[in-house]
Every structure is written in structure tokens, then in C-alpha cells.
Amino acid sequence: MSKGVGKAVPSVEPKSLAELRQDFKAGKQALVEAFRKGRPTAAAAAGLLSALAAHVDAALQGLWARSTMPAGASLLAVGGYGRAELFPYSDVDVLLLLPDGVEAHQCGAVKTGIEAFITACWDIGLEIGSSVRTLDECRHEAAGDVTIQTALLEARWLAGDRPLVQQLEKLLTASMDASAFLRAKTLEMSQRHTKYDDTPYSLEPNCKESPGGLRDLQVLIWIARAAGLGQTWKGLAQAGLITAFESRQLQHNEGLLKLIRARLHCVAGRREDRLVFDQQTAVAESFGYQSSAGQRASEVLMRRYYWAAKAVTQLNQILLLNLEEQINGSQQGLMRPIDAHFLDRAGMLEVASDDLYQREPHAILRTFLVYQQTRGIKGLSARTLRALYNARQLMNSAFRRDPVNRATFMQILRQSEGQTHAMRLMNQTSVLGRYLWVFRGIVGQMQHDLFHVYTVDQHILMVLRNVRRFFIPEHAHEYSFCSQLAAQWAKPELLYIAALFHDVAKGRGGDHSDLGALEARRFCRDHGLDKADADLVVFLVQQHLTLSRVAQKEDLSDPDVINRFTLKMVDARHLTGLYLLTVADIRGTSPKVWNAWKGKLLEDLYRVSLRALGGAQPNLTADIEARKQEARQALALHSMLPGTEAPLWQTLEISYFARHEAGDLAWHARSLWRHVQSPVPVVQARPSPVGEGLQVLVYSPDAQDLFARICGYFDGAGFNILDAKVHTTRSGYALDTFQVLSPDLDLHHRDLVSLVENKLTQALLNAGPLPEPRRGRLSRRVKSFPYTPRIALRPDERAQHWLLTISTSDRAGLLYAIARVLARHGINLQLAKISTLGERVEDTFLVDGAALQHNKAQLQIESELLDAVALQK
Numbered sequence: 001m002s003k004g005v006g007k008a009v010p011s012v013e014p015k016s017l018a019e020l021r022q023d024f025k026a027g028k029q030a031l032v033e034a035f036r037k038g039r040p041t042a043a044a045a046a047g048l049l050s051a052l053a054a055h056v057d058a059a060l061q062g063l064w065a066r067s068t069m070p071a072g073a074s075l076l077a078v079g080g081y082g083r084a085e086l087f088p089y090s091d092v093d094v095l096l097l098l099p100d101g102v103e104a105h106q107c108g109a110v111k112t113g114i115e116a117f118i119t120a121c122w123d124i125g126l127e128i129g130s131s132v133r134t135l136d137e138c139r140h141e142a143a144g145d146v147t148i149q150t151a152l153l154e155a156r157w158l159a160g161d162r163p164l165v166q167q168l169e170k171l172l173t174a175s176m177d178a179s180a181f182l183r184a185k186t187l188e189m190s191q192r193h194t195k196y197d198d199t200p201y202s203l204e205p206n207c208k209e210s211p212g213g214l215r216d217l218q219v220l221i222w223i224a225r226a227a228g229l230g231q232t233w234k235g236l237a238q239a240g241l242i243t244a245f246e247s248r249q250l251q252h253n254e255g256l257l258k259l260i261r262a263r264l265h266c267v268a269g270r271r272e273d274r275l276v277f278d279q280q281t282a283v284a285e286s287f288g289y290q291s292s293a294g295q296r297a298s299e300v301l302m303r304r305y306y307w308a309a310k311a312v313t314q315l316n317q318i319l320l321l322n323l324e325e326q327i328n329g330s331q332q333g334l335m336r337p338i339d340a341h342f343l344d345r346a347g348m349l350e351v352a353s354d355d356l357y358q359r360e361p362h363a364i365l366r367t368f369l370v371y372q373q374t375r376g377i378k379g380l381s382a383r384t385l386r387a388l389y390n391a392r393q394l395m396n397s398a399f400r401r402d403p404v405n406r407a408t409f410m411q412i413l414r415q416s417e418g419q420t421h422a423m424r425l426m427n428q429t430s431v432l433g434r435y436l437w438v439f440r441g442i443v444g445q446m447q448h449d450l451f452h453v454y455t456v457d458q459h460i461l462m463v464l465r466n467v468r469r470f471f472i473p474e475h476a477h478e479y480s481f482c483s484q485l486a487a488q489w490a491k492p493e494l495l496y497i498a499a500l501f502h503d504v505a506k507g508r509g510g511d512h513s514d515l516g517a518l519e520a521r522r523f524c525r526d527h528g529l530d531k532a533d534a535d536l537v538v539f540l541v542q543q544h545l546t547l548s549r550v551a552q553k554e555d556l557s558d559p560d561v562i563n564r565f566t567l568k569m570v571d572a573r574h575l576t577g578l579y580l581l582t583v584a585d586i587r588g589t590s591p592k593v594w595n596a597w598k599g600k601l602l603e604d605l606y607r608v609s610l611r612a613l614g615g616a617q618p619n620l621t622a623d624i625e626a627r628k629q630e631a632r633q634a635l636a637l638h639s640m641l642p643g644t645e646a647p648l649w650q651t652l653e654i655s656y657f658a659r660h661e662a663g664d665l666a667w668h669a670r671s672l673w674r675h676v677q678s679p680v681p682v683v684q685a686r687p688s689p690v691g692e693g694l695q696v697l698v699y700s701p702d703a704q705d706l707f708a709r710i711c712g713y714f715d716g717a718g719f720n721i722l723d724a725k726v727h728t729t730r731s732g733y734a735l736d737t738f739q740v741l742s743p744d745l746d747l748h749h750r751d752l753v754s755l756v757e758n759k760l761t762q763a764l765l766n767a768g769p770l771p772e773p774r775r776g777r778l779s780r781r782v783k784s785f786p787y788t789p790r791i792a793l794r795p796d797e798r799a800q801h802w803l804l805t806i807s808t809s810d811r812a813g814l815l816y817a818i819a820r821v822l823a824r825h826g827i828n829l830q831l832a833k834i835s836t837l838g839e840r841v842e843d844t845f846l847v848d849g850a851a852l853q854h855n856k857a858q859l860q861i862e863s864e865l866l867d868a869v870a871l872q873k
Contacts, residue, residue, distance in 0.1 A: 014066065021124040024059050031055060032088050036266050040287045042255025045262045052086040053077075057158060059126060060094065064159040067117040070110045072099040074160035076168075079129075082154035087262055089271035093129045095155065097164055100136045135164065139171050146184040149176075150222055178227035178327050185219050186320070200309035201455040203446060207261045208273040212309025214257050216316045217250065220323070227327050241322045242315075245390070250315055253308040260305055263287065275305065295507075299446050306444030306455065314389055314429060321348075321382030342370050348381035349374070357391035361399060364391055365408040365435065368426055372418035380425065388429045395434035406527050409435065413493040417472075420465045423500075427461060438504050438519050445507050456506050459588055464499040466584035467492075481603060482583055485576050494533055497523065498540035498581055517542035540577050543568065547582045551601040552835040553805065553844040556608065557658035559620060565605070566612045575613060579606045596691020597722045597739050598835075620658060630662035631669065638670060645669035647676045651729040659725050659831070663689055664737065672699050677731070681764040685753040693722065693741040694749075696756060700764060702734040707829050708770055708819035710736065713763040715773060715816040717756075718743035724832035770820055773813035789869045791862050793852070801830060802852050804845040808869040814841065817868040825851045825861050 015023070035048040057077070064075050076082070079093035086092065096114055114132055121128045133141065142149040152172055157165045193211045196202060200212030208214045221231065230236040233254075237247035260283065264272055267282045275283065277298075281291075284301035291297045336344040341363050343350040349371050351357075357364050367384065371377055380388070399405060412422055426432035433440030442456035454462060469475040470486035489495070501523065505515035520541045524534035546568065554561045569575040582602060587594050628649075635644055648669050657665065671684040681700035688695045698710055707726060714721055723739040742752055789808035796803050806818065815834065822829060822845075831846035851857040 017120060017123045020059070020062070024055075024124050024126065027055050028052065028088075032266060035262065036286070040259060040263060042252070042259050045259040046255065048262055049085040049087060049258065052088065053081065053084045056081070056086060056092055056126065059124065060121070060128075061159045063117060063120045063124070063126075067120065068109075068113045069096075069117065069160065070098065070102055070113065072102070072161045072164060073097065074162070074164045075158045076165060077156040077158055078131075078151040078154065080154075082151070082156045084156060085258075087258075087271075088265040089268075090265075091129050091271075092126060093151065094131075094158070095138075095152075096130060096132045097138070097160075097168060098132065098134045099161075099164055100134050102134065135168060135171065138168055139175060142172065143175060146181065146188070149181065150185070153222055153225055173228075176226050178223075181226040182223050182324060182327050185223055186324075189216065189219050199454070199458055200313055201306055201444065201458040203455065204274055204276050205305070205309065206274045207257055207264065207305065210309070212311075212313040212316075214254070214261065216312055217254050217257075220316060220319050223320075223323050223327075227323070229323070229326060236319070241326065242319055243386070243390075246315055246318065246386070249311060250319075253311045253315075256304070256308045257312070260301075275302070302446050303444045310428070310430075310444070314385065317380075317428075318382045318385045318389065321385070325382065338370060338374055341366070342374075344374065344377060345381050347376055347378045349377050349379070349384055350381040351384045351387050354383065354387060357387050357394060361391075361394050362402070362404050362408070364388065364395065364399075364431060365405050365412070368422040368431070369408055369412050369415070371425065372412065372415045372422050380429075385429065388431065392430055392434060395431065397437075400435060400437060401526075405435070410493070410527050413496050419496055420461075420468045423464060424461055427457060433457075436500070436504075436523075439500070441508075442504060442506060454588075454590075456503055460500060460503055462588035463502065463581075463584045464496055466587050467495050467499050467580060470580060470584070479583060482580055485580060489576070489580070491533065494529075494537050495540070495577060495580060497537050498544070498577070499584065501537070501541050502544045502581065502585065513542050513545060536574060536577060539570065539574055540581050543578055544581055544585060547578050547602065547605060548586060551605040552598065553833055553842065555659075555831055555833075555846060556601070556605055557655070562605075562608055562612055566609045569609060569613060572610055572613050575606065575609055595722070595741075597688070597693075600690045620654070624654065624657040627657060627660075627662045627665060631665035634663060634666035635670060638666075640670060640673075644673045648672050651676065651731045651733070652727065652735070653730070655830070656727045656735070659727075660737070664695075667695075668697060668735070668737075671697060672735075675699065676733075681761055683757045683761045683764070685756045687749045687753075688739055690739075693739060694752065694756060696738045696740055696760070698734070698736045698738070698760070698764070700734050702728055702732050704826055705770060705820075705823040706734050706764070707736065708816065708823040709764055710738070710760070711816040711819040712771055712773075713760050714738070714740060715813045716771070717759065718812075721815055721832075721834055723834055724829075726829045726831060728828070770823070773817045773820070789866055791865050791869075793858060793862055796846070801846050801848045804847050804865075805842070806845075806865065806869060807842045810841045814869060815843070818843070818845075818865060821861065821864045821868050822847065824864075825849065825857070827851065827861070 031048060031051050035044055038044050060075060074097040076095040076097055077084070077093070078095050080086070080090055081092050081094070096117075098110070102110060118128065118130055121130075138148075138152060142152055149172075152168070155165070155168065192209060192215065196206060196210040198211060200210060202210060206213060220236075224230045224236055224241070229241060230239050233242070233247040233250045236242050237244050242250070260275070261273060263283050263286050264275065264279060267286055268279055272279065280298035280301060281296070284297035287301060289297040289300045335346075335350065337352075338344055338349075341352050341356055341360065343352055349367065351363075351367075353359075367380070367388070371380070413419060415422075423432060426435070427443070433443050439457065439460075442460070445456040470479065470482045471489075471492050473483075476483035486492070497520065501516050501520040503512060503516065504519055505512040508515055517538045521534065521538050524537055529537070546565075550556075550561065550565050556562070566575075569578070579602065583599070586598065586602075628645075632642075632645065636642075645665070649665075660668070667684075667686065672682060675682045678699070679701065681698065683699075684697040685694050687693075698706075700706060703709075707724075711721065720741040720743075721738055722741060725737045727735045729735060789806070791807075792803075792805045794803055795801075808814070815832075819829075827847050827849040829845055829847055831844075833844040835842045835844070851861065
């Protein structure tokens with residue numbers, strides 16, 4: 001071909017796949033880098049998603065043009081890519097659509113062409129997810145699979161035959177059953193929410209899949225598109241399904257969630273939709289947030305995320321109910337008047353008029369009272385949710401001071417049922433935080449203490465739920481002792497108030513118990529509680545950590561410990577209230593924190609303190625004699641001869657009998673009566689009588705490193721030690737009892753008992769040097785929020801022993817590492833109280849030894865202990 005003066009135009013050689021790969025990679029990298037360096041705005045994120053989709057469009061279209069695809073075939077973007085949005089590391093899903101009669105698996109040329117195209121995509125770095133279907137296959141598969149139906153709903157033409165795509169659109173529209181699609185997507189969303197604990201406030205939320213995440217917004221658009229009601233927020237507003245204000249709020253919060261997800265992809269350098277702890281700080285810093293003395297950068301980011309997720313959750317409820325009414329034709333359903341302000345619309349509470357709250361602000365709190373009082377009401381209607389959403393500005397300081405509103409709030413707390421659901425609904429609709437202004441400060445606030453798994457507001461509501469369940473007969477089997485106490489409690493609302501305020505001052509700096517007590521006092525005064533009730537609530541908030549601390553860290557066999565504790569308890573009512581709140585609080589931190597052994601410690605402290613408050617002064621001698629008598633009866637039931645216990649008991653000090661239950665005394669005597677002078681270790685194990693795990697008895701000639709060697713075995717075998725009681729007999733034998741949890745949950749108790757008895761005996765017979773502690777992998781939470789180890793060594797009240805307390809992050813081999821240090825310095829262990837709080841431990845040891853009498857030696861021991869418990873980098 002010639003042109004102009006006849007010079008030949010050089011032909012342009014098509015680029016090789018290697019060159020296309022380089023071009024694609026460079027183009028994507030430039031877009032991501034520009035976004036990374038730019039201002040973190042929703043508009044920037046939207047621009048990136050659109051530009052990445054266009055970049056992939058161009059690459060796919062270029063490869064399609066150079067491929068040998070069959071005539072009439074089309075290439076479609078589906079899924080998220082079909083929306084012309086691509087996050088930096090999102091999936092690229094495409095559909096190769098073939099005309100009917102062209103079967104890829106039957107025609108060699110078609111199959112070869114398709115395989116060559118897909119291979120070329122991967123060769124240039126496009127890791128596509130591809131499917132190949134004919135028009136007829138799409139119709140049949142979509143009819144039986146809502147996932148395929150959803151993906152095709154957002155199909156977008158990229159290349160090839162356009163009329164074929166138009167035929168697909170017509171087929172899908174004709175076959176779409178909007179009601180069935182709504183039902184399927186609603187069930188799917190419910191199942192997904194359950195997977196993510198039904199809360200937007202997870203400390204490591206998935207910003208796509210968690211409740212309040214991007215998927216919730218996508219579901220709404222899918223349902224609206226399936227019903228032909230609109231494809232954008234603006235379109236849904238024009239259709240009357242949402243207001244213009246709600247449309248702007250949806251768009252705003254969706255923009256923020258997309259921005260966070262895009263930044264998360266950039267920081268992680270891979271597809272990562274979870275805001276995991278080890279990414280939160282980096283993502284926060286990419287927004288320009290900086291940590292300060294009072295707040296981490298990650299907390300600022302997560303607070304912003306939680307508020308957006310909460311708004312999405314509220315708006316999702318409103319729009320989903322509106323879509324359901326529109327699609328199923330239930331907007332004209334039968335309504336039953338409840339009173340002048342509220343209606344029962346098919347089990348949903350509906351306001352009688354859209355402007356109810358504007359005219360009658362008192363009706364805002366009455367909504368939740370009516371919800372509690374009306375049988376058959378299972379939720380709030382879209383109209384009510386919308387009215388509450390638009391009434392938030394009415395809940396100002398005057399609203400909070402209004403005597404009518406204060407009386408209504410107390411009525412809600414005093415109802416016979418429904419407090420948990422009412423408070424959760426109030427929090428979801430932002431009413432709780434606007435009425436209790438102090439509560440608003442902890443909505444979406446993270447807790448970096450390695451054992452709470454909820455934000456502060458969700459933890460508080462979980463504790464309220466736990467307290468409430470003590471008063472519900474159907475839940476009496478869960479905590480029977482708590483339910484017995486609750487049945488005799490006259491004013492449940494006092495415990496509910498204490499639950500609401502116990503952690504409400506977290507994050508302010510200072511002691512949150514003292515600050516929360518001030519807030520509780522103010523609430524009680526404003527809401528007309530009498531002095532005795534107010535004093536009780538304030539006491540519960542101020543002391544809510546005391547019972548747990550004493551039970552898990554101090555020696556409950558020591559009468560002085562009990563006396564000091566009961567002096568703080570005022571009377572039996574205060575003690576009982578504190579016990580109920582403490583159990584509910586620990587259960588509300590994390591599913592991992594509570595165990596039966598911890599429950600026993602709390603109950604033991606409650607019972608002995610209750611006796612002391614009732615006037616029964618601690619009488620150690622009488623208590624021990626009663627235990628011995630009960631133990632002798634237990635021995636008789638096992639056909640043991642009278643006096644079986646004598647050979648062992650006459651070698652033991654009074655502290656042994658004070659620290660063990662009668663059942664333990666009998667078991668020890670039964671196990672050891674023939675082995676009191678055994679030259680070799682005796683190991684006995686049994687299923688723990690107080691819950692899961694094993695109770696292990698070790699009886700052996702005493703040695704300096706015996707406790708460390710026992711811990712070394714448990715460490716190597718993967719057992720978790722919950723408690724250890726250590727005694728030395730007058731004849732120089734060690735009698736140690738351990739509560740342990742097994743790592744092998746599938747092993748039968750009988751096999752586990754035999755395993756421990758044999759292996760631990762062998763370990764104790766091995767006189768070699770102590771092995772090095774194993775270094776287990778640290779959890780992500782411990783790595784992200786390392787807890788600074790703290791060690792304290794001080795004399796006990798009688799100056800006869802020393803109390804060693806150690807607080808640090810939990811890890812495998814920790815107790816063994818501590819025991820090795822103590823053994824190295826000849827420190828004798830009398831008692832070990834192991835308290836694991838999620839991924840933090842707070843252990844207390846009662847010790848003695850000559851080295852502790854010298855300041856220099858003390859400092860050396862403390863220094864070595866700090867090195868032993870320090871996290872390994």
C-alpha cells in the first residue's frame with residue numbers, strides 16, 4: 001500500500017504475549033500507585049475501580065481480537081467485574097457465551113480457540129475466572145442456581161456478538177421470579193451474617209462480607225434489578241423506595257467502604273478483605289491517621305468503619321423491607337391498631353404516621369416499650385425504621401432531660417421481658433447512644449486487651465443479655481446456680497443498669513471502673529432511684545473486676561484473703577449482685593475466656609464470702625475436720641478400709657487440707673495409701689470433676705526441678721495448665737495436683753488418662769537436663785498487640801512466703817519457661833493460680849526460698865523471668 005510521495009508505510013508487528021504482559025502489569029501498577037499516593041477520598045477509590053476495570057476491558061478485548069473464536073460468540077464480564085468495578089486484587093470473572101448448537105466440548109476447533117484465549121489471558125497476567133456456556137445452558141443453569149443467576153444479572157458485554165448478549169438479557173428477564181430471588185438472597189444474606197457472628201462490630205471485620213459490609217449493599221441492588229425497580233441508589237429514590245437523604249447516605253457509606261477496601265488491597269499487596277489486626281495500622285496510616293498518646297491510628301480508622309457499617313445495617317433493613325413489600329405486594333397488608341401512635345403490620349411495629357416523632361418526640365422511646373409489651377411483634381417496619389433514622393436530631397440534651405423520657409426508659413428496663421432485644425434495637429437505630437450520651441462514646445470502640453472479641457458497646461450488650469438470661473427459666477440449665485440466685489433477686493433492673501455502665505467509661509484514660517461509677521451515680525439520680533438502689537448500682541460498677549481478680553489470683557484457703565474481700569462487700573445483696581454481674585461479664589468477653597474451672601473459683605469465693613457475711617467467722621479447723629469426715633465417707637463408698645487415709649494424711653501440713661476439696665482428699669488417699677514411701681514417682685489422672693480436661697496427681701520424692709520437669713512434660717505434650725496446687729510432705733515428698741486441658745479433643749478420656757500416667761512417669765524418671773521450652777507460633781492478635789510483660793514479687797501478708805505475679809501475652813511453653821527460672825534459683829513453689837484471659841495470662845505463684853531474702857538475687861530472678869516470658873521476635 002502506498003501513500004503521499006510513494007513511501008511505504010511500515011506494518012506494525014503485533015505485540016508478543018510477553019510484551020502485552022509487561023504493558024498490562026505496568027498499566028495496573030501505575031493506576032494503583034497513583035491511588036496509593038493520592039488523597040484518600042471516595043472519589044479517588046471510585047476512579048481507581050473504574051480505571052482498573054477499563055484497563056482489564058482493553059486487555060481482554062485485545063486478546064479476543066487476536067483469537068480464533070467461533071462466529072457468534074461473545075465475551076461478557078460477570079460478577080463484580082460486570083459492574084465495571086475492580087478492586088486492585090479482585091477476581092476477574094468472565095463468561096464466554098456461545099450460540100445454541102455450538103458445544104465447546106464437542107467441537108475441536110471451538111475448544112482449541114477457547115483454550116488458547118484463556119491461556120493467553122493467564123500468560124499476560126490476567127488471572128481470570130472463566131465459564132463457557134451456550135445460551136440454552138445459561139437459561140437452565142440460572143434457573144437452578146441463584147449464584148449463577150446473580151452473576152448473569154450484572155453481565156456486561158465486552159467483545160463479540162452483541163445480539164447474542166441481548167438475547168441472554170431477554171431470556172433472563174422473562175425467566176426471573178423476583179419473589180423467589182428475593183427469598184433466596186435474603187436467606188443467603190442471613191446465612192452469611194450468621195457466619196460473621198451477626199454483628200458489624202467484629203474486631204477483625206470483613207469489609208465485604210460482614211454485616212454492614214459492601215455485600216449487603218450489593219444484595220439490595222441485585223434484588224431491585226431482579227424486580228425491575230432500579231439499578232442505582234438514585235434510581236431507587238426516584239422509584240420511591242428510599243428518600244433522597246437515604247440515597248445520599250447509602251452512596252456516602254458505600255464510598256467509604258470501597259475506599260477502605262481499596263486501601264486494604266494496596267497495603268496487603270493481595271486480595272485481603274478482612275481488616276485483620278496486622279493490617280489495620282498500615283491502612284489507617286495510608287489515610288493519614290497517626291497514633292497519639294490517647295488513641296491508636298487503627299482505632300480512628302475502625303471507629304470510622306464501624307459507624308459506616310452501622311449506617312449500612314440500618315439502611316439495609318429499611319430498604320430490604322421496602323423491597324419485600326413492593327415485590328410481594330404486602331404494602332397493603334392488614335394492619336391492627338395497637339394505640340393512637342402504633343400499628344401491628346403483619347408482626348412488624350409500624351408508626352401510624354410518618355411525622356409521628358416530629359410531632360411527638362416522646363414516642364421515640366415509647367416505640368421500644370410498645371415493642372416489648374405487644375405480643376407477636378417481631379421487629380420494626382421499614383416505615384418505623386425510616387422515621388427513627390430521620391428523627392435522630394430530635395434526641396438532644398432537652399430530650400435526654402425530659403422526665404417523661406426518663407420514666408419511659410426505666411419502664412423499658414423494668415418490663416418482665418424483652419430488655420435484650422429492645423436495647424439491641426435501640427443501639428442499631430442509634431437511639432441508645434443518643435439517649436444515653438455516655439454510651440455514644442463507646443459505640444464502635446475497639447478493645448486492645450487480647451481477650452475481648454467485641455467492641456465496647458457490643459460487649460456491654462452481650463453482658464446485659466447474659467444477666468437477662470439468669471432471669472429466664474428457659475436458660476436455667478446454662479448457669480443453674482446463677483438462675484437460683486436470680487430467682488430471689490427483687491429488682492432485675494438494677495443489674496441491667498450496672499451491666500450498661502460497667503465498661504461505659506473505657507477509653508477515657510484513668511480507671512474506667514471509677515469513672516463508670518460516677519456516670520452510674522448520675523444516671524440513678526436523674527432517673528429517680530432511691531439511695532439504697534443507687535448505692536448498689538454504683539458499687540457493682542466500681543467493683544465489677546474485684547471478685548474475678550480475687551478468685552483467680554489469690555489463695556482462697558487463706559482466711560485473711562476472705563476477710564479482706566468480705567469487708568468490701570457490704571452485705572449479701574451486694575455480694576450476690578457482684579457475683580451475677582461478674583459471671584455475665586466474663587462470659588461476655590469471648591467464648592474462649594470462660595471455662596468450668598474459672599466458674600468453680602468464682603462460686604467458691606461467693607459461697608465462703610456469703611457464709612462470712614452471714615456471721616459465720618472463718619474457722620479453718622472446723623472446715624478441715626468437716627472435709628476430712630466427708631473424705632472418709634467417700635473412701636468408705638469405694639470399699640476402702642477405715643484408716644486408709646492415715647499413712648498419707650499424717651505426713652501433710654494443714655495447708656494441704658485447706659486447699660483441697662473433700663473429693664480430692666479421698667482420691668489422693670485412695671491412690672497413694674500403698675505408695676507413701678514409694679522411691680519412684682506415682683502419677684494418677686482422672687477426668688476433672690469440675691468440668692472439661694483432666695485432674696493429674698503427681699507424688700514423688702521432692703527435687704529442686706520437679707515442678708519444672710512436670711511443666712516440661714505438659715508443655716511438650718501440648719497440654720494447657722489451668723491450675724496447680726503444690727505441697728511438700730513432712731517426709732520430703734512432693735504432692736502436686738494439676739488441672740489441665742488436653743490438645744487432643746478426639747481422644748477418649750480413658751486413653752488420655754493412660755497416656756498421661758505413662759508418659760509423665762517416664763518424663764520424671766529421666767534425670768537428664770531440662771529440655772529447652774518449645775517456641776510455639778504467636779497468634780496474629782498477640783503479634784499485633786503485644787502486651788508488655790509485668791512481674792511483681794512481694795511478701796505475703798504474714799511475710800512467710802512471697803507472691804509472684806506475672807502478666808504477659810500467652811504462648812506455648814510459658815509456664816515451663818517460668819518454672820525453669822524458679823528451679824534454677826532453688827525457689828520452692830507452694831501454689832500456682834493460672835488465669836488465662838483470651839490471649840493474655842495473669843498468673844500468681846506463692847513461693848519461698850533462700851534466694852528471695854537477698855535484694856540482688858531478687859533482681860536477678862525478676863530479670864530472668866522477664867527474659868523468659870518476653871515474646872520472641
